[in-house]
Amino acid sequence: MSLSQIQYFVAVAEEGHVGRAAQRLYVAQPAVSRQIRALEDEIGTPLFTRTPRGMQLLPPGRVFLDRARAILVAVEEAANAARAAGAVARSAVGAGPPKSTG
């Protein structure tokens, strides 16, 4: 499983449509279709039903969607938190030793 697969999955779930998800992700449809299938293979259960109108979430897909969104948010937050910690360290170095607390 990869973060790209999770990202592709969320896009398809939200669009209900592989083609529109692909447009949103700036990739071709087959790339999305393949990654969704690979994700279903790895999890071991289908996440969507394929209908002539598009992709519809199955119960496992609904369960996965909530957690997938949370994972993507957590990844962003982890990076931002580390960046912030790095910026603090650099500004502290740049500012030199503090004169005092008062």
Place this chain on the structure above:
Amino acid sequence: MSLSQIQYFVAVAEEGHVGRAAQRLYVAQPAVSRQIRALEDEIGTPLFTRTPRGMQLLPPGRVFLDRARAILVAVEEAANAARAAGAVARSAVGAGPPKSTG
């Protein structure tokens, strides 16, 4: 950023040593070293100090570590939850219609 990078990062942080992390991950040292550097580049701040004794976490690295562990756990749980939902659906189909609630 990829899940592999997060996994590599946690291994290095826990081992304090690229070589031991690589052994634990069943890959060669350079693969780990490169992914750690790529992660630091993407985040935009160093996560470790390189010492002759190994790798030591910097403040941004400590911040990132907690969240990285949580992300890996969340990925596992997401897959397990979807699997469980799929198994329930299949057993319900296999069992046929319920006779009643009592």
Place this chain on the structure above:
DNA sequence: GGTAGTTACGAATTTCGTAACAATC
């Protein structure tokens, strides 16, 4: 016939491992 998803296949990208290098004790 038009829309939607999926395979097939070759190309581009990414990741990897071996070997050589740099730095510290």
Place this chain on the structure above:
DNA sequence: GATTGTTACGAAATTCGTAACTACC
């Protein structure tokens, strides 16, 4: 000189896009 992390470079694996295919209305 022994240990540790990092580059260099070619090989392996993954991912991608175009084109062709299948299924349903």
